[in-house]
Amino acid sequence: MEIFTEIIGNMHQHDWQHRLEGADVESIFLDQWTAQKSRFLAKSDAGVEYPVALKRQSQIADGDILSYNPETRKALVLRLNLNPVLKIDLSKLKDKTPEEIIRISVELGHAIGNQHWPAVVKGTCVYVPLTVDRKVMLSVMETHNIDSISYEFEEGKEVIPYMAPHEIRVLFGGASHGNSHVHTDHHGHVHADAKIV
Secondary structure (H helix, E strand, C coil): CCCECCCCEECCCHHHHHHCCCCEEEEEEEECCHHHCCEEEEECCCCCEEEEECCCCCCCCCCEEEEEECCCCEEEEEEEECCCEEEEECHHHHHCCHHHHHHHHHHHHHHHHHCCCCCEEECCEEEEECCCCHHHHHHHHHHHCCCCCEEEEECHHHHHHHCCHHHHHHHHCCCCHHHEEEEECCCCCEEEEECCC
16 A cells, blocks of 8 residues: 655646646545644545655645646545634734733733633734634624724635644644533633643
């Protein structure tokens, strides 16, 4: 059985888009947890198991190609099933006074921290993994009603290219809608507990 040890390209790259046009593409769909690993055994959409052993610290991107045979026009491609991420934009704070920036930042930190939500700060944005239902997360943000910030959900595969490996682990490391639950504490706050695998 062949062990795949390297990524030879990505189906979203221009040259590969052209090369794979009309090709027989077999996909291996990876969940958030497996996508962070460099070594795994995964089953493709054709029901075939493939062993993958990439270099350590390899970062898998949606559409990475493990193999391509130009004669048979067959390709084996990794596809990522990543949860969306709540993106909180703080760029409007740049026009605020230092006191306002501190107040708004503390309010946001309190809102996120009170839910025990992990977060990654990149530039003027804060990224929070989807650990509970979207409606719950939006309800928390609406309840706190923090001025001068905006927020929206962004697809995980759109966010991942801008993240370092340790940030990817924070956003996608085992936290998923399927393995988390919500409880309300004695103060009436909604909390999300993510089970980290």
